[in-house]
Amino acid sequence: MKFWEKIFICTLIIFEIFFVPSSIYLISSSFKSNLQMEINSSISEQSRFCSSIQSNLAFLKIKRISSGYNDKFTKETINSMINSYLNNFRDEKIYLQILDEENKNVFNNFNTNLPETRPELNLSSGELKYIIRDVNKETYLFITTQINLEDNYYKFSYIKDVSKIYENRKYLLNVLFKLNIFVAIILAIVMIILSKFIVKPINKLIKSTEKIAEGNFGERVTVITSDEIGVLSRNFNSMADVIEDKIEELKKNSDDKQRFIDDLTHELRTPLTSIIGYADFLRTGQYDEETFLNSLTYICDEGKRLEKLSSKLMKLIMLRNEKFKMKSESIQKLLLEIERAMTPKLKSKNIKLKISADSVKNLNFLMDIDLMTILVTNLIDNALKASKDGDEIAFNIYKYEQASLIFEIKDNGMGIPSEDIQKVFEPFYMVDKSRERANNGAGIGLALCSEIVKIHNGEIHIDSEIGKGTTVRVKCYCEYN
Numbered sequence: 001m002k003f004w005e006k007i008f009i010c011t012l013i014i015f016e017i018f019f020v021p022s023s024i025y026l027i028s029s030s031f032k033s034n035l036q037m038e039i040n041s042s043i044s045e046q047s048r049f050c051s052s053i054q055s056n057l058a059f060l061k062i063k064r065i066s067s068g069y070n071d072k073f074t075k076e077t078i079n080s081m082i083n084s085y086l087n088n089f090r091d092e093k094i095y096l097q098i099l100d101e102e103n104k105n106v107f108n109n110f111n112t113n114l115p116e117t118r119p120e121l122n123l124s125s126g127e128l129k130y131i132i133r134d135v136n137k138e139t140y141l142f143i144t145t146q147i148n149l150e151d152n153y154y155k156f157s158y159i160k161d162v163s164k165i166y167e168n169r170k171y172l173l174n175v176l177f178k179l180n181i182f183v184a185i186i187l188a189i190v191m192i193i194l195s196k197f198i199v200k201p202i203n204k205l206i207k208s209t210e211k212i213a214e215g216n217f218g219e220r221v222t223v224i225t226s227d228e229i230g231v232l233s234r235n236f237n238s239m240a241d242v243i244e245d246k247i248e249e250l251k252k253n254s255d256d257k258q259r260f261i262d263d264l265t266h267e268l269r270t271p272l273t274s275i276i277g278y279a280d281f282l283r284t285g286q287y288d289e290e291t292f293l294n295s296l297t298y299i300c301d302e303g304k305r306l307e308k309l310s311s312k313l314m315k316l317i318m319l320r321n322e323k324f325k326m327k328s329e330s331i332q333k334l335l336l337e338i339e340r341a342m343t344p345k346l347k348s349k350n351i352k353l354k355i356s357a358d359s360v361k362n363l364n365f366l367m368d369i370d371l372m373t374i375l376v377t378n379l380i381d382n383a384l385k386a387s388k389d390g391d392e393i394a395f396n397i398y399k400y401e402q403a404s405l406i407f408e409i410k411d412n413g414m415g416i417p418s419e420d421i422q423k424v425f426e427p428f429y430m431v432d433k434s435r436e437r438a439n440n441g442a443g444i445g446l447a448l449c450s451e452i453v454k455i456h457n458g459e460i461h462i463d464s465e466i467g468k469g470t471t472v473r474v475k476c477y478c479e480y481n
């Protein structure tokens, strides 16, 4: 069953549960109160009649005494007196029946056959009984009491037609039945429209989830409501954003891996092709001594390049998979390591490395000193390769805010084109491949650097201008003590 059908059916059931019983209760309360009012007014009407008969008899008695008769009324006299008095009401719509002690009619203007057994007639003196019974398709209220007239007991019944009250109840129940059908139909129409309107955003959400399930991860729900469905739609959109980002990330990772493999294959094939080519040539034996030596030098250089490439690759793989524990190390020690590693290269190109680290030289920082040495030497190596003989490279270390160290390597070399600045961090990327290969570069140095920076919770940033030089700034989070 669909959600809108559930809303629709539940509303109808709730309506029927509350509307029908409460309406029936209202009608029956009104019926009971009307009937009770009718009974009360009939009782007082009946007592009024009894009193007027009794006072009429008393009046007659006084009249007879004043005329000189002092004997007691006979039963026949009383009967004829009642009859003549009540005959005045014969034409009115008042039904009265008076029975004597033998249950013989003294007066009766109720011209309808009454049942044989009438329990209301079994009563003692002063007692009042009433009963409601159907006679000839009409409903009548019988109020009976016993009165004493000159030591004779009479049963006085006041009869009232109460069919109207019953008909009224029947009429109201009939109206309720029709009203119920009418309101239920209207409610059904309104609820179909309303429930469809309520579930419209849910249907939108369903369509969007279906599209996403089909692989359309850019799909979003347009949120218009501010209710729970709106919140759900917003959460759904946020979830879709996260999924899309994750998928993008996975795709990027997979692309990066593929590019890495492609570049690696290429980087391996180039020196190997040369080595194989020269080795093949040497097998022919048709060469002079100089060619022989040049070929061997080339094979040796390319072999060294391959060795360097494999060692750098090993480092990169190790950095990506290992967990490092930071140790408190002094900047002084780091500088010594760097100088030891870089001095021969700097000397060979007659380049001066100007170090400025006075503010932090004697401080200890939490770091992996081997990784930091690799980081800085790679950056100095890049600056060195970009500089001309006799140039100067500036290396500054200073503190930044509470627990950050800045390493700054500044050269006045050839610079990096702005469109390549982000790409140089990708493995094997080189701005000018042939020139970098001639410099023994493999395009892995900066990829290594950015992994080391990540391990130290830092950031690496390059500012460069073609022909003017490059500044590489590394900010590492290393607490000091």
Ligand SMILES: Nc1ncnc2c1ncn2[C@@H]1O[C@H](COP(=O)(O)OP(=O)(O)OP(=O)(O)O)[C@@H](O)[C@H]1O
Pocket (backbone or CB within 6 Å): 312, 378, 382, 383, 386, 411, 413, 414, 415, 416, 424, 429, 430, 431, 432, 436, 440, 441, 442, 443, 444, 445, 446, 447, 470
């Ligand atoms: N200071 C710099 N000045 C000019 N170009 C630079 C500088 N640093 C990096 N580059 C460019 O960025 C590229 C990538 O540098 P990266 O250090 O990753 O590789 P590489 O130095 O060529 O080789 P490797 O470091 O693996 O020996 C370089 O090939 C170079 O073109």
Ligand SMILES: [Mg+2]
Pocket (backbone or CB within 6 Å): 378, 381, 382, 441, 444, 445, 446
């Ligand atoms: Mg490098």
